[in-house]
Amino acid sequence: MNNNALHTVEVQIREQVCAYCESNNVPGFVAGVYHAGEQIVVAHGTANVATGAPMLEDTGFLFGSVTKVMTTTLVLQQVERGVLDLDTPVVKYLPEFALTIPGAADKVLVRHLISHTNGIDADLFFPDAKGRDALKIYVEGLASSCGSLFEPGEQVSYSNGGMIVAGRLLEVVTGIPFPELLEHDLYIPVGMQDSSTSAEQAILRSTAVGHFNDPETMAAKPTAMFTLPDTWGPAGGTPIGTIADLLAFGRTHLAGGVSPCGARVLSTESTALMQQVSFDMASPNVPPIGMGWVLYPFGDTTVLAMSGASPGGVSILCVVPEHDLVFTAYGNISGAIMLQDQILQRLLNEHLGVQTPTLITESDPDVDLTPYVGTYRSNQLRVDVSIVDGQLEERTTYEPADESQRRIFTEFAGGTASAPPQRYVPIRPGLFAPAGYPHEAFDGYLRLLLVSYHHVRDGQARFRNGGGRLTRRA
Known part of the structure; x- marks a missing residue:
């Protein structure tokens, strides 16, 4: 240039x-x-x-x-x-x-x-x-x-x-x-x-x-x-x-x-x-x-x-x-x-x-969703994962340890302590994209919107990674 x-x-x-x-x-x-x-x-x-x-x-x-x-x-x-x-x-x-x-x-x-x-x-x-x-x-x-x-x-x-x-x-x-x-x-x-x-x-x-x-x-x-x-x-x-x-x-x-x-x-x-x-x-x-x-x-x-x-x-x-x-x-x-x-x-x-x-070229509707269902936690954060209409649905809730933590988090987040439910479609085993997004949306920085699951043992994933952050199966 x-x-x-x-x-x-x-x-x-x-x-x-x-x-x-x-x-x-x-x-x-x-x-x-x-x-x-x-x-x-x-x-x-x-x-x-x-x-x-x-x-x-x-x-x-x-x-x-x-x-x-x-x-x-x-x-x-x-x-x-x-x-x-x-x-x-x-x-x-x-x-x-x-x-x-x-x-x-x-x-x-x-x-x-x-x-x-x-x-x-x-x-x-x-x-x-x-x-x-x-x-x-x-x-x-x-x-x-x-x-x-x-x-x-x-x-x-x-x-x-x-x-x-x-x-x-x-x-x-x-x-x-x-x-x-x-x-x-x-x-x-x-x-x-x-x-x-x-x-x-x-x-x-x-x-x-x-x-x-x-x-x-x-x-x-x-x-x-x-x-x-x-x-x-x-x-x-x-x-x-x-x-x-x-x-x-x-x-x-x-x-x-x-x-x-x-x-x-x-x-x-x-x-x-x-x-x-x-x-x-x-x-x-x-x-x-x-x-x-x-x-x-x-x-x-x-x-x-x-x-x-x-x-x-x-x-x-x-x-x-x-x-x-x-x-x-x-x-x-x-x-x-x-x-x-x-x-x-x-x-x-x-x-x-x-x-x-292109980072994501197609989805795979035949992925078995059951290993990923469950509750995942990290510090004051809870993610509940279920199957709804053949997709994963995640419900993310902030669970403050005390009133001071609640006040700081909710002010940081603009007044809310929980996110609306989000549906995810399978890309491949262990990798999911938020429903309704075109695949090209994930080619850049927003690949962080994808969610992955890791360490599947005995039919259950141990970890979920969203936005680069891990939560662990409860």
């Missing part, structure tokens, strides 16, 4: 964003593309419908789980400095780390925390604490509230808990609170000059808020909760910044760890290690995992990606090393992820010429 081609991309994205937002009730959207020395940023709509503030090119937003790649970068910095070792048990550095299953935490290595292979069952564990002891309180709470889904290194399950433990680990070995470490060791050398680590900092500049559709009027309403608690900082609860800042961070990983302003943030070897496969579930809905990055195969091209949900918003960061490209975007309502996926695929297919084969 030369400069003229990137200008054409800018015009196309602007038209695509405008059309999608108007027809799908997305209040505001901002996106950026870097390619081969040039970059563009496109902004559209409203950052906050309550105030009417416009979404600008430099409007800040919650990074959400894109932060996990930053936390991983910080961990590998400490590995390079000889402070941490990836193959050492976490408890050597963090003796207070424990789970409800005796001895389970002792098996978790540092590398398991940042490769989503730790098995910590804490995906919806929301201790409500603020300030410099927040991560300490989170880790203390694991010992009495959270168990283990599987043996470390045995499987992959997207892990908020692992990243938060990694954040606390960083605090203990450096003696610096995680927000300060993020700012000093990452924001400054990368050149993320408009990034912050709290709502108190973000309010001093233009910042978007998330929205939810009112169930009665379907009008977009601002979220009642701007950020998750401080306890979720390293997993993506509190860091905030701009498209330009995320492009700079993505470019740092494109350039072998050297930031656009010339600072060495990470070694070439560590940057490459993050991009190598740590674990592969060999299932279309669960892309191979690196360290921090999820490694999405688009044909023969690998896209390093991470998306980030925040209360009423969603961000995405994609790095394509083979084509020297970074794409990042934020929309201030959850449905914006569909637009992000469409822009990503258009960039790959039309502008980079990447040939993307």
